[in-house]
Amino acid sequence: MKKKGKMAACLILLVLLLAVLVVLTKKNSTADADSGSSDSGADAEKVVDFSKDDVTALSFQINGETVSFTKTAGDDDTDIWTYDQEDGFPLDEGKITNVLSSLSSMTAERVIEGDEIDSMADFGLETPSQEVVVTAGDEKTTIHVGDKNSSSRYYIYLNDDTSKVYLVSTSLGTMFPSDMMEWATTESMPSVTAENITKLQVEGENGYTLTKEVSAADSALQTDEWQVVDADGAAHGGDADSIGTMTSAVASLSFGDLVTYNASDLSQYGLDQPKTTIRVHYTEEQEVASDDATTADTSSDSAADSASSDSTATSSSSETTTVTVEKDLVLYVGNANEDGGSYYVKLDGSNEVHLMTASNVETFTGKKASDFWNMYIGMENVSDLTSLDITYNGETKTYVRHVEEKKDDDSDSTTQEISYTCGDETIDKSTFTTFYSSLIGLKAQTKDESLVQAKDAEFTAVFHMTDGDLTFAYSPYDSSFYYTVDEDGVPSLVNKNNVKTMVENYGKLLAAKTEDDSSSDSAE
Template identity: 90%
Template sequence: MKKKGKMAACLILLVLLLAVLAVMTKKNSTADTDSSSSDSSADSEKVVDISKDDVTALSFQINGETASFTKTTGDDDTDTWTYDQEDGFPLDESKVTSVLSSISSMAAERVIEGDEIDSMADFGLETPSEEVTVTAGGETTTIHVGDKNGSSKYYVYLNDDTSRVYMVSTPLGTMFPSDIMEWATSESMPSVTADHITKIQVEGENGYTLTKEVSAADSALQTDEWQVVDADGAAHGGDADSISTMTSAVASLSFGDLVTYNASDLAAYGLDQPKTTIRVHYTEEQEVEADDTTTADTSSDSTTDSASSDSTSSSSSSETTTVTVEKDLVLYVGNANEDGGSYYVMLDGSNEVHLMTASNIDAFTEKTVSDFWNMYVGMENVADLTSLDITYNGETKTYVRHVEEVKSDDDDSTTQEISYTCGDETIDKSTFTTFYSSLIGLKAQTKDTGLAQAQDAEFTAVFHMTDGDLTFAYSPYDSSFYYTVDDDGIPSLVNKNNVKTMLENYETLLAAKTEDDSSSDSASDSAE
């Protein structure tokens, strides 16, 4: 009896296992398996047997609303696609043709039919996520799109035929737009080369202007080319590295999504009275006809050409020449969008409103004029120096720079010989150069108009330059800094150790022996 009972139990268990196996096999063969394409003769069957060139109408759903498109043929036999729901919509026709290419080439990797279909809900087709309709040769076909399975395949059926379900790899869930503006043609940000920018002006709260003064460049002394102008019009020397970051930021500007191509209510985006306006002046090289060097391409509606220069280069193998064109870019910044991650922006002269990431805009609006100040105290070119008064430890000495033109005995050429004197003594040139370099090389760690002098000056330098006089007085501020005022009148704090090094170089100058006249060098010395 016990043996019969065990046998019966084993039979029952076997039946249960077979039942489970049958259920799993059927489930895998329907909804989740894409590896059984050989089970059907539809291994390479086209789902929709059409040619994309024959399609004359397309429609699908965007957020529950129908978006439809119609192709018309003009008198010149040119085909044109239009968006039916909005006259004048700037449709990017390549979006339509791309979708039609995917649909016309869509092949079934597997066909599920007959007893394999228990319920259309198993495939997400009871309530399709998308319905795409194409018309070709007078015949309309509707593609009902269901779920995407674990292998990224989609299930579809055609028209009203629920007896056949196709599994396809065509990315039906991502090939249609979530907003019709994604299918609109739109402008791009003008391409600006960072090194060609000569002016950046930010208007709004904490506004400032960065202006490139090309003629002021002096690579030997690393004199800044840029000036920083505050809202009151006061100019300050600009820091090359900080401003380089800004020119790179301009060159990196790009639009996000297109919001509207024909804005009629600018107030809806905060663009009727922009919170910030970014103005950029730059140059651009353009090729023009060799006999017309005074004109250049002005086709861009987002920038303005203000002038063009004479030819800068030409090619003997063509009849074109290169001109440098002055251009302006103006970007208006409105409100932040709903999630705060972007701003509404518009180019001057355009009707298009775009989104631009907050990080792009913040790079300009979160700066203040002091962020761009040159941190040197006074970078005075020795070539423009006539004399230098130094007051230290209660004693004032004057150092005079002499320039002598020396004619060569071999030819008519002349060279300059530079020397320095203090009273009746000729000063060792190398020692003076070392001191002078450490003096003009002092950089502030902090510049702040709110700083005030705490003690009397320990060291004062008065530069007598060819274009005027400049005075710098250094007084102890605390245990770490000396206080001074830079050549733009900005109170500054300089690291005490750097001032100490400068003072040590001056003490070396005081102790230096008189230079022998025969040791004078020419004007090629590094200080020059």
């Protein structure tokens, strides 16, 4: 009896050990499946048996709806893919090529089969998240896609064969679009170089126009290359730095998602009556073939980009020449989208509606003309100065600029000799230049039409220029600022310390000794 009891106990223990072994084996097998750590690399099993070049049809699902594509031969024997659900859809065929390349080369990092499969639900394959059907010749392959494991591998099975589950590293979750517009060919924003922009106009609330002006080559002190015009037509000098930020913003504009490629009802996007219109005039260098004539006049005009050119080139018929083409970019801005993070936009002459980020759009709509004003009070070029009247402490002095052309003894060229006088005295040019630079270098902290003069002027400068006179009077405003009116007639506040420095330089000019040496200085 005792021997039989011991034998029974041994049998029970053996059964328990076998059960534990089975559990551990299955657990390790599941862990290997989850990590995809076994049988990979050179021994990896190819999952499908078709070549991407032999595929004639493809389908998959977007948000539960099946979309399909068919390949046909074109007139020139090239393959053409079309979207079956919508005639005329501008399909980006490269998207299909990429998908088929990935699917046809798909290999399994692990094959799970037999007792390793308890339920397809364990792999997310009871109700697959995606079903891809590939037709190549007479063969049709259906790929059922399940869950993604912790190592970003996907479980799949083929056709109706649920006896094998493949673990693959192919990015099946991101391979397919969430919206068909992601697979449409689409236009891009025209390429614009910031330095080539000559005009930027924003139409809408607080609209403004920024226009680039060509400065004279010898205008060393002239910094107002831009003109700012507000919605009422008032013009002001522009600040190169702030406007440069805007032209750079134009150059970096880009579209977000494509909403529709053929909009029929613009009102649903607020584009039937755009809230804002952004107009950009710019130039572009283009290479064109020279004709047989010595001089070639070229011009272009297209409705798509409203471009035009007018340039002259000299070359032979076998060469190309570079011409400067003038172009216009017109962008319409409609409503904000549902989440407010983007706006609906479209280019003039296009039926495509895109999204553009709110930050990009509001770079233009969130500004007003005064944001681009030049903050200098008056940058009057000394080369255009004939005389300067300064009134300080009740005394007025007039400084006259003299220009004398002298011919060089050794050549036919001439040089300019510049000198300054006050009454009968010749003024030290260096001291005058220092004072003049500090005078025209004064910048406003604030420019505001509502500012009002509080006290009488302490310092007045009257510039007599070749094209007219300008007067700037500086009066105390408060403990921090002086009040004046800039050259565009806008009331301005200037930091009192800067005015103090300018007045000190004038004091040095008053104290400077006269000089007889009127040295040559053509650039001044």
